[in-house]
Amino acid sequence: MAAITALVHGLGNIGANVIHSLENAPDMECLGVVRGPASLGTKTAELRGLPEFGSLEALVQAKGKPQVAIICGPSRLAPEEARRYLAAGLHTVDSFDIHSEIPRVVDDLGAEAVRAGRSAVVAAGWDPGSDSVLRALFEAMTPVGATFTNFGRGRSMGHSVAARAIAGVADAVSITIPLGGGRHARLVYILPQAGAGQEAIRAALGADAYFSHDPLEVRFVDSPEELAAAADNSHGVLLERLGASGRASNQRLSFDMRIDNPALTAQVMVAAARAAARLAPGCYTMIDIPPVALLPGDRMRHIARLV
Amino acid sequence: MAAITALVHGLGNIGANVIHSLENAPDMECLGVVRGPASLGTKTAELRGLPEFGSLEALVQAKGKPQVAIICGPSRLAPEEARRYLAAGLHTVDSFDIHSEIPRVVDDLGAEAVRAGRSAVVAAGWDPGSDSVLRALFEAMTPVGATFTNFGRGRSMGHSVAARAIAGVADAVSITIPLGGGRHARLVYILPQAGAGQEAIRAALGADAYFSHDPLEVRFVDSPEELAAAADNSHGVLLERLGASGRASNQRLSFDMRIDNPALTAQVMVAAARAAARLAPGCYTMIDIPPVALLPGDRMRHIARLV
Numbered sequence: 001m002a003a004i005t006a007l008v009h010g011l012g013n014i015g016a017n018v019i020h021s022l023e024n025a026p027d028m029e030c031l032g033v034v035r036g037p038a039s040l041g042t043k044t045a046e047l048r049g050l051p052e053f054g055s056l057e058a059l060v061q062a063k064g065k066p067q068v069a070i071i072c073g074p075s076r077l078a079p080e081e082a083r084r085y086l087a088a089g090l091h092t093v094d095s096f097d098i099h100s101e102i103p104r105v106v107d108d109l110g111a112e113a114v115r116a117g118r119s120a121v122v123a124a125g126w127d128p129g130s131d132s133v134l135r136a137l138f139e140a141m142t143p144v145g146a147t148f149t150n151f152g153r154g155r156s157m158g159h160s161v162a163a164r165a166i167a168g169v170a171d172a173v174s175i176t177i178p179l180g181g182g183r184h185a186r187l188v189y190i191l192p193q194a195g196a197g198q199e200a201i202r203a204a205l206g207a208d209a210y211f212s213h214d215p216l217e218v219r220f221v222d223s224p225e226e227l228a229a230a231a232d233n234s235h236g237v238l239l240e241r242l243g244a245s246g247r248a249s250n251q252r253l254s255f256d257m258r259i260d261n262p263a264l265t266a267q268v269m270v271a272a273a274r275a276a277a278r279l280a281p282g283c284y285t286m287i288d289i290p291p292v293a294l295l296p297g298d299r300m301r302h303i304a305r306l307v
Numbered sequence: 308m309a310a311i312t313a314l315v316h317g318l319g320n321i322g323a324n325v326i327h328s329l330e331n332a333p334d335m336e337c338l339g340v341v342r343g344p345a346s347l348g349t350k351t352a353e354l355r356g357l358p359e360f361g362s363l364e365a366l367v368q369a370k371g372k373p374q375v376a377i378i379c380g381p382s383r384l385a386p387e388e389a390r391r392y393l394a395a396g397l398h399t400v401d402s403f404d405i406h407s408e409i410p411r412v413v414d415d416l417g418a419e420a421v422r423a424g425r426s427a428v429v430a431a432g433w434d435p436g437s438d439s440v441l442r443a444l445f446e447a448m449t450p451v452g453a454t455f456t457n458f459g460r461g462r463s464m465g466h467s468v469a470a471r472a473i474a475g476v477a478d479a480v481s482i483t484i485p486l487g488g489g490r491h492a493r494l495v496y497i498l499p500q501a502g503a504g505q506e507a508i509r510a511a512l513g514a515d516a517y518f519s520h521d522p523l524e525v526r527f528v529d530s531p532e533e534l535a536a537a538a539d540n541s542h543g544v545l546l547e548r549l550g551a552s553g554r555a556s557n558q559r560l561s562f563d564m565r566i567d568n569p570a571l572t573a574q575v576m577v578a579a580a581r582a583a584a585r586l587a588p589g590c591y592t593m594i595d596i597p598p599v600a601l602l603p604g605d606r607m608r609h610i611a612r613l614v
Contacts, residue, residue, distance in 0.1 A: 020553030024450060103611045123614055130448055132614040133440075133598050139613070140578040140601035141437055141571060143331060233555075246327030248540075248570030254563050263555030264448060271447040285614045287599040288606070291440050294447035299595070304410045306446070307430055307439040307592045 145243015452550015
């Protein structure tokens with residue numbers, strides 16, 4: 001069986017991990033990496049010998065057209081990149097994580113995907129992503145009840161970016177600490193700019209929409225090294241549901257995972273890329289995909305092993 | 308939107324619970340129960356006011372043809388019943404649980420379902436069923452690793468039936484006790500027939516294929532009441548996976564549930580019946596079904612809520 005060919009768009013933390021997951025996928029082949037022209041030639045160790053290109057066109061000219069684009073750039077830009085790759089005739093996968101905008105993106109990319117005769121998988125990471133599958137399955141099992149998603153302890157990319165945008169902040173790392181019941185505290189390490197006042201930063205952070213609803217602790221550090229020491233990739237979630245199946249209450253479901261965050265995001269994207277190459281044209285989230293389509297090889301073998 | 312119409316085939320523990328789950332489903336309607344002519348008129352409280360019929364034909368004549376048959380008879384008979392309902396133009400759902408035979412049944416019913424232009428969902432319970440979905444998802448998240456499925460503590464229907472078949476046994480209840488690492492012990496309560504020897508029963512049980520591979524403890528009881536007191540519906544599973552995503556080892560996933568066993572089986576069957584009414588003709592296991600198809604109502608609403 002011919003391998004599913006892929007390109008990796010972007011070579012940040014996620015892109016590098018996608019390369020690792022593609023190396024281990026028995027049914028997939030990475031043709032190369034597409035990066036902004038300004039970054040070409042940097043971080044070449046992450047490429048692990050793969051060729052890099054400044055554009056899709058350059059990659060296609062050198063290697064032929066891949067089937068799937070795995071989009072690993074900033075989340076905010078992913079829908080536009082996906083639209084561009086779909087129009088060029090590739091399936092796409094992203095881990096777009098702005099929950100409130102996902103339905104609109106699914107609608108928009110769905111129209112483009114059908115027009116192009118290709119598949120787009122949106123929001124394929126772990127939350128949104130595999131956690132979404134679990135929330136859907138838990139509701140099917142216990143239609144009446146309540147689900148709590150407890151994140152952490154681990155670094156939140158979104159909150160770290162928000163903290164970095166505060167005036168006087170040179171760099172920041174925000175750690176999410178679960179308090180139970182789906183509530184969280186934020187522990188934010190701040191490297192201030194020279195001369196910036198700690199109280200002003202603390203006040204601005206506390207007023208920011210990313211932080212104003214949760215208990216907040218701010219710790220100021222003196223050096224980039226001290227900040228980096230707080231920024232490892234460990235993360236996790238405890239997803240709990242208590243509800244009823246029919247007339248039976250006290251149905252207790254929980255999913256607990258402790259993981260390397262970008263490695264899991266990347267692995268889910270690679271599984272979704274496999275599904276994208278198999279699915280009918282359209283736009284999919286992880287809850288729209290038959291789980292067996294995420295796995296390499298023969299469906300009936302998986303039924304025999306896993307069902 | 309018109310409700311999805313269903314019939315319930317069989318009125319044992321699962322059938323009664325399916326009736327409860329259908330009552331709570333906002334998008335489904337139960338037209339009646341089909342039972343063997345010999346059982347008509349018994350256990351009428353379980354019917355909760357629904358009409359009962361001795362055959363599909365009698366139900367169709369009185370109520371019109373339902374879209375889906377939810378097959379709650381003995382597992383061994385489910386594939387033949389499904390074939391019969393498919394041929395009559397109904398979608399079908401069963402919780403067939405003989406793991407080793409599932410691929411063959413999927414093949415057989417798949418051909419029949421395509422011929423009939425209907426959908427059959429096979430092995431829709433919790434194991435096989437929702438646990439199967441979790442095993443598939445866990446593999447997609449960590450392709451290299453090992454999964455342990457630890458059942459119990461709870462009553463095993465299959466092992467209880469096997470124990471009842473031993474010479475000298477009047478009735479039996481087999482409890483599964485998890486020992487970790489996917490291994491289990493069996494605690495079997497036996498009500499012996501009058502005059503039967505305990506040592507002969509113990510020896511026959513220990514030699515039976517259902518029990519010979521696991522640590523076994525046999526407890527003899529003196530009355531049906533004493534046996535019934537050991538036979539509640541509590542059950543559960545701890546599904547654990549330790550593996551790697553890409554180059555990141557130590558990815559730890561676990562799913563823990565504590566549930567009323569027939570209530571969860573029935574609820575998964577009702578969710579699968581909803582999916583059967585929506586899917587293209589063919590035979591499906593739970594890992595073949597997009598999770599969103601298990602939920603009532605609008606897909607985009609679920610994407611907004613759950614993804």
